[in-house]
Amino acid sequence: xxxxxxxxxxxxxxxxxxxxxxxxxxxxxxxxxxxxxxxxxxxxxxxxxxxxxxxxxxxxxxxxxxxxxxxxxxxxxxxxxxxxxxxxxxxxxxxxxxxxxxxxxxxxxxxxxxxxxxxxxxxxxxxxxxxxxxxxxxxxxxxxxxxxxxxxxxxxxxxxxxxxxxxxxxxxxxxxxxxxxxxxxxxxxxxxxxxxxxxxxxxxxxxxxxxxxxxxxxxxxxxxxxxxxxxxxxxxxxxxxxxxxxxxxxxxxxxxxxxxxxxxxxxxxxxxxxxxxxxxxxxxxxxxxxxxxxxxxxxxxxxxxxxxxxxxxxxxxxxxxxxxxxxxxxxxxxxxxxxxxxxxxxxxxxxxxxxxxxxxxxxxxxxxxxxxxxxxxxxxxxxxxxxxxxxxxxxxxxxxxxxx
Amino acid sequence: xxxxxxxxxxxxxxxxxxxxxxxxxxxxxxxxxxxxxxxxxxxxxxxxxxxxxxxxxxxxxxxxxxxxxxxxxxxxxxxxxxxxxxxxxxxxxxxxxxxxxxxxxxxxxxxxxxxxxxxxxxxxxxxxxxxxxxxxxxxxxxxxxxxxxxxxxxxxxxxxxxxxxxxxxxxxxxxxxxxxxxxxxxxxxxxxxxxxxxxxxxxxxxxxxxxxxxxxxxxxxxxxxxxxxxxxxxxxxxxxxxxxxxxxxxxxxxxxxxxxxxxxxxxxxxxxxxxxxxxxxxxxxxxxxxxxxxxxxxxxxxxxxxxxxxxxxxxxxxxxxxxxxxxxxxxxxxxxxxxxxxxxxxxxxxxxxxxxxxxxxxxxxxxxxxx
Numbered sequence: 001x002x003x004x005x006x007x008x009x010x011x012x013x014x015x016x017x018x019x020x021x022x023x024x025x026x027x028x029x030x031x032x033x034x035x036x037x038x039x040x041x042x043x044x045x046x047x048x049x050x051x052x053x054x055x056x057x058x059x060x061x062x063x064x065x066x067x068x069x070x071x072x073x074x075x076x077x078x079x080x081x082x083x084x085x086x087x088x089x090x091x092x093x094x095x096x097x098x099x100x101x102x103x104x105x106x107x108x109x110x111x112x113x114x115x116x117x118x119x120x121x122x123x124x125x126x127x128x129x130x131x132x133x134x135x136x137x138x139x140x141x142x143x144x145x146x147x148x149x150x151x152x153x154x155x156x157x158x159x160x161x162x163x164x165x166x167x168x169x170x171x172x173x174x175x176x177x178x179x180x181x182x183x184x185x186x187x188x189x190x191x192x193x194x195x196x197x198x199x200x201x202x203x204x205x206x207x208x209x210x211x212x213x214x215x216x217x218x219x220x221x222x223x224x225x226x227x228x229x230x231x232x233x234x235x236x237x238x239x240x241x242x243x244x245x246x247x248x249x250x251x252x253x254x255x256x257x258x259x260x261x262x263x264x265x266x267x268x269x270x271x272x273x274x275x276x277x278x279x280x281x282x283x284x285x286x287x288x289x290x291x292x293x294x295x296x297x298x299x300x301x302x303x304x305x306x307x308x309x310x311x312x313x314x315x316x317x318x319x320x321x322x323x324x325x326x327x328x329x330x331x332x333x334x335x336x337x338x339x340x341x342x343x344x345x346x347x348x349x350x351x352x353x354x355x356x357x358x359x360x361x362x363x364x365x366x367x368x369x370x371x372x373x374x375x376x377x378x379x380x381x382x383x384x385x386x387x388x389x390x391x392x393x394x395x396x397x398x399x400x401x402x403x404x
Numbered sequence: 405x406x407x408x409x410x411x412x413x414x415x416x417x418x419x420x421x422x423x424x425x426x427x428x429x430x431x432x433x434x435x436x437x438x439x440x441x442x443x444x445x446x447x448x449x450x451x452x453x454x455x456x457x458x459x460x461x462x463x464x465x466x467x468x469x470x471x472x473x474x475x476x477x478x479x480x481x482x483x484x485x486x487x488x489x490x491x492x493x494x495x496x497x498x499x500x501x502x503x504x505x506x507x508x509x510x511x512x513x514x515x516x517x518x519x520x521x522x523x524x525x526x527x528x529x530x531x532x533x534x535x536x537x538x539x540x541x542x543x544x545x546x547x548x549x550x551x552x553x554x555x556x557x558x559x560x561x562x563x564x565x566x567x568x569x570x571x572x573x574x575x576x577x578x579x580x581x582x583x584x585x586x587x588x589x590x591x592x593x594x595x596x597x598x599x600x601x602x603x604x605x606x607x608x609x610x611x612x613x614x615x616x617x618x619x620x621x622x623x624x625x626x627x628x629x630x631x632x633x634x635x636x637x638x639x640x641x642x643x644x645x646x647x648x649x650x651x652x653x654x655x656x657x658x659x660x661x662x663x664x665x666x667x668x669x670x671x672x673x674x675x676x677x678x679x680x681x682x683x684x685x686x687x688x689x690x691x692x693x694x695x696x697x698x699x700x701x702x703x704x705x706x707x708x709x710x711x712x713x714x715x716x717x718x719x720x721x722x723x724x725x726x727x728x729x730x731x732x733x734x735x736x737x738x739x740x741x742x743x744x745x746x747x748x749x750x751x752x753x754x755x756x757x758x759x760x761x762x763x764x765x766x767x768x769x770x771x772x773x774x775x
Contacts, residue, residue: 261686270682275681280679286698287660288698289694294687297687298687300684300700304662313684314684
């Protein structure tokens with residue numbers, strides 16, 4: 001048996017992220033590229049290692065190929081370890097038959113034996129959908145200090161957005177007194193971040209009971225946590241005041257990328273004490289030509305820039321030819337923007353090609369009906385032909401032929 | 405072809421003196437180059453890209469930065485149970501002294517070479533910046549039936565001591581070898597990348613030891629030009645020999661040309677290096693950057709033109725940096741002006757300073773200096 005670990009992490013990475021549309025057609029949401037060289041899952045994985053958690057189970061289910069390949073043996077995150085390290089945990093066949101992960105709680109239930117191998121005192125349940133830098137070790141100290149059974153990380157959100165979140169009511173001691181799931185008229189603005197620490201012995205029993213309950217949907221937020229609360233377990237809120245963003249939709253993914261360019265926003269990826277690790281492309285430094293104009297942007301290795309870039313995030317090996325213009329956009333690895341093409345307010349996925357003269361996306365100001373505005377998305381490997389116009393909010397997952 | 409039966413040997417300290425500014429604190433192998441690499445990366449990558457999976461790196465001194473860079477060889481996929489990367493520092497103080505020449509180092513390494521079960525050996529130095537497919541060299545060696553194949557290049561001879569130049573017949577067989585001749589016209593000079601059969605090399609080393617030979621170029625190559633079948637192979641691609649700080653500067657600047665980058669960083673032969681996990685480069689508002697090679701982790705808020713910026717270099721507001729090479733962690737503070745300057749790692753140029761060299765004489769600022 002492996003040596004006992006105080007705390008291990010279980011990362012829920014099986015979600016499809018259907019609101020990301022064609023960006024998650026072939027990859028699971030945690031594998032979606034973010035921030036010029038990262039994928040979403042780099043954040044929870046790096047948080048784990050930086051917090052001293054070296055045993056991480058990654059629960060996969062939807063389109064796991066790319067994610068499995070990306071995580072590999074965990075070396076980029078220092079998680080290739082003789083003891084612990086990163087483990088990919090897909091659903092598996094058992095003697096009583098096989099079943100998919102029915103819900104988040106069921107996914108953990110099906111891996112009770114994995115967790116038991118390390119006899120942990122605590123288990124952190126994390127999701128692979130958020131961009132944030134957080135020290136789980138501090139949260140664990142809080143959990144122990146409060147002698148809690150369950151600690152939920154929460155963040156204060158603007159009141160006008162509060163109704164999109166699971167909200168918590170907290171007393172002066174930090175103890176959670178009540179929950180509200182996406183209420184119309186929020187009475188609290190403390191939102192759950194989807195980061196939980198449980199005392200394992202407690203959670204283990206709740207998971208077994210929840211599995212036995214035929215009426216349960218086997219979900220943490222809907223079933224297990226309300227049950228623990230009703231039973232009067234010690235549940236505490238851990239307040240977090242850094243940057244945290246759910247990148248569940250096209251618009252929020254776009255915004256979260258551009259947040260990196262906003263000096264007012266507190267997500268420093270350049271902090272040597274809390275590095276975000278990722279699997280790096282073996283590419284040379286990027287080149288900007290004498291004709292180019294690059295301002296207020298992030299540019300990654302291997303890019304060749306001859307055009308104009310403003311307020312954009314460019315991933316590795318992107319080509320922007322002469323006279324092309326990229327503004328307020330996210331360009332994922334290997335994409336090519338040809339001569340004179342315009343890409344604005346858009347997300348261009350991996351290896352897509354925007355032929356010369358094409359125009360992708362629209363400015364919100366230029367819309368007749370500003371409320372109909374949205375980010376345009378060009379899917380992976382798609383070619384947008386010469387002179388083609390891709391309107392605002394479009395999602396293109398097939399080649400569009402252009403004129404000559 | 406894949407070259408699993410070849411042992412690679414890289415000499416890390418060869419020609420250190422020609423670049424004494426940059427090698428004061430490191431080996432030639434660990435000299436930073438091209439915005440994120442060390443010179444040895446090109447040779448290790450050439451080797452692993454053609455399937456070589458056992459590489460010995462021979463060092464003499466100053467090798468701490470090299471060990472830090474290489475680690476267990478993982479970035480080159482050479483962290484292996486079987487074969488992989490072998491660091492070969494001097495065995496003891498005596499062997500450090502005795503490693504003053506290539507041949508003496510080889511004599512010292514004989515047990516390592518003998519212990520390998522490969523059929524061939526490739527020897528290389530680090531002062532040549534190149535990326536080419538070794539399989540052409542290997543095929544050439546087999547097709548010509550050569551005893552020794554030396555990679556070489558036609559051009560003006562680099563100003564290095566102990567550098568061979570060749571005359572060949574129409575089949576590329578070497579008929580005459582001169583060592584560092586006084587030549588001003590173009591000639592065929594050695595790149596010091598040598599391929600030969602391992603048993604043959606072992607025989608040469610044993611002989612050299614018993615006869616007290618000192619020089620690989622003179623006692624092995626030059627004296628045996630008629631006896632051995634020595635062939636000259638001219639690889640294609642971006643291949644440059646560094647022989648001085650000036651040539652280091654010029655060769656670096658050649659990377660600002662697209663065709664050179666395409667040859668050196670071809671997609672099917674990636675150049676691998678140690679990963680630093682920097683974030684992408686950040687361009688600030690109102691910054692100006694033109695014709696430059698810029699690595700991850702750079703912050704540019706001022707003006708940069710015709711430059712190579714290594715990982716984590718910073719150029720502050722209103723600073724102007726032209727025709728310069730800023731190595732890892734260099735900070736150019738607000739309002740400073742740099743022209744034709746090479747800053748080593750972690751140099752800080754404080755506010756408003758003005759430093760200017762000439763293209764024919766770049767100014768070098770050594771590691772960690774605060775100007």
